[in-house]
Amino acid sequence: MTEISPTSPVVRIRGLRKSFGTNLVLDGIDLDVRKGEVVVVIGPSGSGKTTLLRCINLLETYDEGSIQVDRVEVGFRDGSSSARQRRSDRELARIRADIGMVFQLFNLFPHLTARENVVLGLRKVRGLPTAEAKRVAEQWLTRVGLADKLDSLPSQLSGGQQQRVGIARAVAMDPKVLLLDEITSALDPELVGEVLTVAQELARDGMTMIVVTHEMTFARDVGSRIVFMDGGRIQVQGTPREVLTAPAHDRLKAFLARIELKQR
Amino acid sequence: MNYHLNFNYIWTHFDKLTWGLVLSLELAFVSILIGVAIGLSLALAYTGGGRLVRGVVAGYVEFIRNVPLLLLIYLVFYGVPSVGGFAYEPATSFVLTLSVYAGAYMVEVFRAGLTAVPRGLIDAGKAIGLNAWQRLICVRLPTMFRIVLPSLSNAYVSLFKDTSLAAVIAVPELTYGAQWIKTNSFRVIEVWIVVTPLYLITGYALLFTLQQLERRFAIQR
Amino acid sequence: MIFALQSLPYLWQGLLMTLEVSALVVFFSLIAGTILGVAIVYGPRWLYWPVRIYSDFFRGIPLLVLIFFMYYGLPLFKINLTNFASVVLALSAFKTAHIIEVVRGAIQSIPVGQTEAGKTIGLRFGQRLLYVVAPQAVRRFLPPWINAVVDAVKGSALVSLVGIVDLMLAIQQVIGRTYMPMPLYVLGALMYFGINYSLSSASRRLEARFAYIRE
Numbered sequence: 001m002t003e004i005s006p007t008s009p010v011v012r013i014r015g016l017r018k019s020f021g022t023n024l025v026l027d028g029i030d031l032d033v034r035k036g037e038v039v040v041v042i043g044p045s046g047s048g049k050t051t052l053l054r055c056i057n058l059l060e061t062y063d064e065g066s067i068q069v070d071r072v073e074v075g076f077r078d079g080s081s082s083a084r085q086r087r088s089d090r091e092l093a094r095i096r097a098d099i100g101m102v103f104q105l106f107n108l109f110p111h112l113t114a115r116e117n118v119v120l121g122l123r124k125v126r127g128l129p130t131a132e133a134k135r136v137a138e139q140w141l142t143r144v145g146l147a148d149k150l151d152s153l154p155s156q157l158s159g160g161q162q163q164r165v166g167i168a169r170a171v172a173m174d175p176k177v178l179l180l181d182e183i184t185s186a187l188d189p190e191l192v193g194e195v196l197t198v199a200q201e202l203a204r205d206g207m208t209m210i211v212v213t214h215e216m217t218f219a220r221d222v223g224s225r226i227v228f229m230d231g232g233r234i235q236v237q238g239t240p241r242e243v244l245t246a247p248a249h250d251r252l253k254a255f256l257a258r259i260e261l262k263q264r
Numbered sequence: 265m266n267y268h269l270n271f272n273y274i275w276t277h278f279d280k281l282t283w284g285l286v287l288s289l290e291l292a293f294v295s296i297l298i299g300v301a302i303g304l305s306l307a308l309a310y311t312g313g314g315r316l317v318r319g320v321v322a323g324y325v326e327f328i329r330n331v332p333l334l335l336l337i338y339l340v341f342y343g344v345p346s347v348g349g350f351a352y353e354p355a356t357s358f359v360l361t362l363s364v365y366a367g368a369y370m371v372e373v374f375r376a377g378l379t380a381v382p383r384g385l386i387d388a389g390k391a392i393g394l395n396a397w398q399r400l401i402c403v404r405l406p407t408m409f410r411i412v413l414p415s416l417s418n419a420y421v422s423l424f425k426d427t428s429l430a431a432v433i434a435v436p437e438l439t440y441g442a443q444w445i446k447t448n449s450f451r452v453i454e455v456w457i458v459v460t461p462l463y464l465i466t467g468y469a470l471l472f473t474l475q476q477l478e479r480r481f482a483i484q485r
Numbered sequence: 486m487i488f489a490l491q492s493l494p495y496l497w498q499g500l501l502m503t504l505e506v507s508a509l510v511v512f513f514s515l516i517a518g519t520i521l522g523v524a525i526v527y528g529p530r531w532l533y534w535p536v537r538i539y540s541d542f543f544r545g546i547p548l549l550v551l552i553f554f555m556y557y558g559l560p561l562f563k564i565n566l567t568n569f570a571s572v573v574l575a576l577s578a579f580k581t582a583h584i585i586e587v588v589r590g591a592i593q594s595i596p597v598g599q600t601e602a603g604k605t606i607g608l609r610f611g612q613r614l615l616y617v618v619a620p621q622a623v624r625r626f627l628p629p630w631i632n633a634v635v636d637a638v639k640g641s642a643l644v645s646l647v648g649i650v651d652l653m654l655a656i657q658q659v660i661g662r663t664y665m666p667m668p669l670y671v672l673g674a675l676m677y678f679g680i681n682y683s684l685s686s687a688s689r690r691l692e693a694r695f696a697y698i699r700e
């Protein structure tokens with residue numbers, strides 16, 4: 001595992017609250033993620049894990065609290081502490097360019113080839129010239145093992161291959177933090193491994209990651225910190241050893257028991 | 265604008281509109297019944313039949329769907345009697361035409377409906393020992409009907425609007441009644457103000473009612 | 486039968502008129518329908534209901550009723566259009582309502598994850614529309630739009646009822662001279678069929694070609 005930087009955290013969340021209508025989904029989340037950390041978020045469905053992730057890059061707005069990525073408040077402009085102003089689409093676009101996300105359903109652009117999927121952000125957001133953008137894209141696609149699929153359309157790729165393109169697309173933007181939202185949940189079992197391997201390599205190379213997953217083996221082997229969420233709150237945090245191998249918390253124990261049963 | 269709205273003529277002859285509306289609904293109803301019969305049998309023939317059968321059915325469907333309804337109406341009303349040597353009532357001729365027209369659309373609806381029956385249900389039928397005919401009657405058709413209910417409702421409302429073309433061969437449905445009143449009173453705007461809502465409201469009422477029925481029977485896809 | 490074939494030049498003129506009317510209707514409805522369709526999806530809130538009402542209204546009444554009102558009614562409002570103009574207006578207004586729905590459907594059928602992915606790589610709203618939404622929307626739009634074009638050609642037959650000599654009226658005029666309804670109706674049907682069948686085949690081919698856009 002790489003050195004954890006002692007400077008201020010890449011992601012800093014304080015008192016995060018969010019409701020969908022009358023349903024309180026996030027009930028006061030405090031979380032720090034430092035550079036190079038791999039924070040794995042586990043918990044039952046409905047616990048708010050995915051919503052938490054989607055608030056970080058403002059795919060969901062949040063009502064109360066603060067989310068800072070590299071000391072920049074994500075959802076609101078700096079200003080007086082009263083009446084906060086929500087950020088405009090332009091501002092959000094700039095912030096989101098530094099936050100990468102990989103989706104459960106891949107969300108590749110179906111009208112673009114694998115290479116073009118990765119090139120789009122490099123050219124239009126990072127402003128790289130075409131030749132350079134293609135070079136970087138090819139580099140990343142090769143890293144995830146798809147050197148021979150550069151000109152394939154998503155419809156010509158397997159689920160595992162599509163997800164690896166998704167990872168390449170997110171990582172090529174050189175994000176400060178990478179958000180992984182159950183990236184293997186929609187994959188056939190035999191394709192899960194190839195995707196988790198790529199994620200593991202990224203972690204090993206120092207990428208700051210926040211991962212929502214049900215893959216406990218991955219959590220144990222790759223995670224530097226495990227966060228257990230239930231009912232919209234963080235119930236337990238700690239190293240994989242503390243949280244997974246010797247759980248003390250009741251609901252955590254029950255959750256892990258259910259997962260164990262499923263994964264056997 | 266020197267025009268004063270005067271609905272008198274319309275109110276005295278309002279029955280032409282109300283009975284016209286009823287006739288429109290009836291024409292559409294009979295046509296969809298026959299159309300369903302045609303469509304279902306041809307859809308079954310298509311899925312079960314060989315190349316010749318499929319070709320004939322496809323030819324029928326393509327022909328009807330690519331030719332204007334107006335032309336079909338004239339063809340059946342004026343053309344057919346001239347060859348056949350008989351004559352028939354405009355209403356009969358129109359229902360015949362609209363049924364054949366509806367039938368072509370129904371073939372597509374039922375063909376899609378039949379292929380939409382989940383394979384699992386058919387396999388379950390095989391597993392409990394039903395033969396092909398029993399599977400058709402007990403499993404495939406009932407399921408298919410529930411799947412196609414929304415399409416059938418939309419088709420009926422659509423046909424209801426198509427009945428307005430019956431006016432061109434003097435069938436006394438709603439549009440013909442409107443034309444009659446307009447010709448005899450010159451009150452175009454008043455007729456418009458009355459007839460347009462009649463079509464709109466009837467259309468929505470039909471859709472709403474049929475959707476309520478659907479809720480009881482249909483399968484969510 | 487020979488009479489029928491001798492009348493071909495006259496029918497041909499009618500066919501050209503049919504094509505002219507159809508082309509105009511398709512052109513106007515495409516522009517108006519696309520603008521309003523995009524407006525109803527991305528536009529301000531106050532635009533939604535007016536466009537929605539327009540769309541529901543014109544799809545809820547029969548085309549014939551609309552044509553008759555425009556033809557007889559517009560002069561009463563001191564709007565004096567030629568037969569041709571008023572019927573093209575009626576047909577265009579009618580078709581626009583359908584195009585609005587086709588455009589709306591094309592855009593809204595794109596999974597929401599697509600714009601989210603676009604946001605995720607830092608694209609701004611305009612960039613998302615241009616690089617993510619539009620390419621997919623166009624591919625979803627074309628097959629149903631071609632079906633709408635076929636409908637427009639079929640609908641154009643109604644102009645015969647207000648005296649425009651299109652293919653439909655030409656057929657009837659020839660029948661008036663030759664007293665041979667059946668062969669002429671069949672011939673006319675084949676001519677309409679020829680145009681529309683090639684269009685709907687193209688639509689089917691496009692739909693198959695663009696299947697990859699709908700995983």
